[in-house]
Amino acid sequence: MTAPAPSLLVEDLAFAYPDGHQALFGVDLRVERGERVALLGPNGAGKTTLVLHLNGILRGGRGSVAVAGLPVDQRNLQEVRRRVGIVFQDPDDQLFMPTVGEDVAFGPRNLGLPEPEVRARVAAALAQVGMGGAADRPPHHLSFGQRRRVAVATVLSMHPEILVLDEPSSNLDPAGRRELAEVLESLPVTVLMVTHDLPYALQLCPRSVVLDGGVVVADGPTRELLADPVLLARHRLELPYGFDPRTVP
Numbered sequence: 001m002t003a004p005a006p007s008l009l010v011e012d013l014a015f016a017y018p019d020g021h022q023a024l025f026g027v028d029l030r031v032e033r034g035e036r037v038a039l040l041g042p043n044g045a046g047k048t049t050l051v052l053h054l055n056g057i058l059r060g061g062r063g064s065v066a067v068a069g070l071p072v073d074q075r076n077l078q079e080v081r082r083r084v085g086i087v088f089q090d091p092d093d094q095l096f097m098p099t100v101g102e103d104v105a106f107g108p109r110n111l112g113l114p115e116p117e118v119r120a121r122v123a124a125a126l127a128q129v130g131m132g133g134a135a136d137r138p139p140h141h142l143s144f145g146q147r148r149r150v151a152v153a154t155v156l157s158m159h160p161e162i163l164v165l166d167e168p169s170s171n172l173d174p175a176g177r178r179e180l181a182e183v184l185e186s187l188p189v190t191v192l193m194v195t196h197d198l199p200y201a202l203q204l205c206p207r208s209v210v211l212d213g214g215v216v217v218a219d220g221p222t223r224e225l226l227a228d229p230v231l232l233a234r235h236r237l238e239l240p241y242g243f244d245p246r247t248v249p
């Protein structure tokens, strides 16, 4: 028997935007099934550009991306978008239906799944993010943190191979931040999480990858990377005042 393909395999990925600005210069990244990995790096490092390659929103540079062994290319886009659930930084980019339930049903309905299966997936995904009672509410009546959790549910209902979150803790109050961490910890799914919130990375992701200048500059246990002040300073990563990663259990 051959080993299962990794959830995500990025090889030598380079990309320049149409205006000529090159954002990625040969990125290699392998994420195994069930891993939770934080993607760290300063503003402009290329994190979002990398994320946008994972489901083929951006394509056409050098190198390759594969999701559970399936190459991300024009032919496979539909299946790739089912396998890669991207939660964007702004939940309002993701929620556009009159009710929460319809938003979470949108993807599975587009797959042509039978209606009872759609309803079961919606109920399960909303329960997973602790929003079980909100199916009939309009998304714009929810708080920001609740909308972010619904945005997570809209991708969970697709049963993704990998969940990709761009800055999931931004704009959440401390309780909302903690509640989302509990949701993410409870999910049996591969996670790639872009974040500037280093304690969040330490709490949720045993492994971190640092991207800077469009290349991977470090890849290792989150605790070790965060305990390396030279590495952090070189890549404009800063721990919150008083936070010592060595004393976190």
Ligand SMILES: Nc1ncnc2c1ncn2[C@@H]1O[C@H](COP(=O)(O)OP(=O)(O)OP(=O)(O)O)[C@@H](O)[C@H]1O
Pocket (backbone or CB within 6 Å): 017, 018, 019, 021, 022, 023, 041, 042, 043, 044, 045, 046, 047, 048, 049, 050
């Ligand atoms: N549409 C675009 N056209 C041209 N250049 C772009 C475009 N989007 C991003 N860039 C450039 O590509 C580089 C990487 O940007 P990207 O948004 O991937 O960084 P990031 O790591 O996500 O940063 P942040 O932490 O601020 O979100 C930056 O230099 C940025 O200016």
Ligand SMILES: [Mg+2]
Pocket (backbone or CB within 6 Å): 047, 048, 049
């Ligand atoms: Mg970004």
